[in-house]
Each structure stands twice: as C-alpha cells, then as structure tokens.
Amino acid sequence: MEKIDAFCHIMPPEYYTRFFELDGSIAAANLRNRVSAIPSLHDMDVRFRLMDEFGDYRQIINIAAPPVEDLGSPAISKEMSRIGNEAMADLVHKHPDRFAGFTACVPMDDPEAAVEELDYACSELGALGAQIYTxxxxxxxxEDRFDVFYARAAQLDKVIQVHPCRNSTWADYPSETVSKFELWWALGWEMDLSMFMGRMVFSGVLERYPSIKFLIHHGGSMIPHFSGRVGxxxxxxxxxTPPGQRADVEHFPLSKRPLDYFKMFYVDTAMFGAAHALRCSIDFFGVDHVLFGSDCPYDPEKGPGYIRSTIKNLGEIGLDDSDRRTIFNGNVRKVFNDTLDAGV
Structure with a gap:
C-alpha cells in the first residue's frame, strides 16, 4: 500500500551549513548538538537508506526546528526561509521518488514577508503549503497581525502545518524560572498545540476562513482525549470568566459549537507508537481528517523507528483496508490537492 508521510523534518545541506554559521542565537546553539547527532536530517544517502525499509513510501518535508524567527533578526528569518525553501524544492525536483513535496518555511516575525515567501514558494517552487509554529x-x-497570512493561505488553498516550539525557559510553575526534566518538550509541546487550536477557534480564524486547512502535529494533541471538556x-x-475578562467572551465571533470547529482541523498520526492514542485521535477527528505522518527522523533510531511503529499501529487498531488506505495516502492527496505525483 502506497504511503505518503505528511510530516517529516529535514535540514538540506545548504540550510544545515548556514545554520551552523549563525552566531548569537541561543536557539541555534541549543539545537546544534541535537541535529548534528541525527545524520539523516542532512545526509541524503543516510536518509534514503532508512527509507528503503518501507517500500512504496515517500515523504513531505519541512525545515526542522528551531523556527527561523529564533535564529536572529527578521533579515535572518527571511534569509533562512529562502535558503530552506529553495533547497527543499531542489530535493523534491531531484528525488520525486523519495519526496512527494515540501511545505515552505516562512518568516512569521514579519507577516507581510511571510505572505511574500508563501507566494514565492508556492508559485515558483511548487510548495504544498507552509509550516508555522504555535x-x-x-x-x-x-494576534491580528497574523491574519494576513491566514487569509492568503486560505485563498491559495494551501495547507498550514503546525509545530510546537516552547523550550526550557518556559517554566512549569510561576514560582520557577525554567522547566525541568524536559517536560517542556514531553508535555509542554502538547499544551502548545492544544492552545493554538483553541485560539484559532475562539479568535474566529476558522469562522472567517472556513476553508483553511491546518494540519496539527501529534494527532491533534490533547483535544481528542479531553473532548468532554472541549465540548x-x-x-x-x-x-x-472573571468580571475583568468579560470582553473575551462577549460579542462572540462563532456561529456554531466550539467542538464543531475543533473537528475542522486535520491531524497526523505521529503518536510515537501509542496505538491507543492514535485510535482516540481517529475516533474524534474521523478517518477523513487524519493523515499519515511519522515525525521522522526524531526517534531513538534517528530515522526509521517512528515510521515503523506508526505503520504497525495503523495495522493493529481495527481499521479496514479502505480506512488505512485513506490515511496512508488518500487524505494526503486530497488535502494537498492531489499534486503529489508531478515529476515521478
């Protein structure tokens, strides 16, 4: 069965080289050790060898964290976005049998520039959408300043992949100054994704742009598991709501139940081998809103592990062949406008 992996990370050699040249970025410094220990992020020979295990398998790629906004000034954000997008487009062009497409890197510290880069990446480079952070x-x-980007993505009918991004400086408790035990990653990132979804709902982004396509990482995070609270x-x-915050809930922009908006999101299957959690996400969002995605190459094996466990999970949670095919490739083709075979 054809498998198109809709949420995979990469640092093409051109981007990787420039990333290691940047000075003055704490985010870059903190992640250099991490990314340098994962050869398949930037060495395509290593990446292709690990992909060979999975037969009829291709990836949709995006630039790995950290966000370009954390790498320096807005000028650096724009520079790194352009380097990343042109490098990913080149990989897709040269290796269509490996990469079904890419989503653009966009400098959200300058929303107008992000729109310009989205337009360039989609019209000139063939990007399938963009990746943003929570x-x-x-x-x-x-915030109102980002609405111009959502409006343009909806107008272009392009996917917006959403990735979490907090770090250890986000304390777990008000009395502390840092997060401990990597809980900012294990649990904090899931809070980030869930809060992003909630803010898109209650700020009216989904009301204003009902055709917008957000692809939320990690199965929609906390939302399906706490649907009783969300509903x-x-x-x-x-x-x-305390009296001082009544303005937050007055003159409300929504025309239907909050729960109905949450079901508008698309989600991936990157649950890291937790079959029961994957089943919960599918039950909540429905088969038609779930896309195969592995989070490659951030598993302990540095590439194939989460792909393998996700494929295994999709075979053991009671889905029939039609539903598995829908998740493995049907929804990916539908959501990304069925442009994934160009050049193959």
Missing part, C-alpha cells in the same frame, strides 16, 4: 517569540498566533465544558463559555 507561537512567535512568545506571542500567540491569533460540553466549553459550551458553558463565560461561566468561569
């Missing part, structure tokens, strides 16, 4: 320098992604709980919105 915050930008600590700012929520429902009946948020039907009572305002009951818990």
């Amino acid at each position: 915050s930008m320098h600590g700012h929520p992604m429902d 009946p709980g948020l039907d009572q919105l305002g009951a818990r």
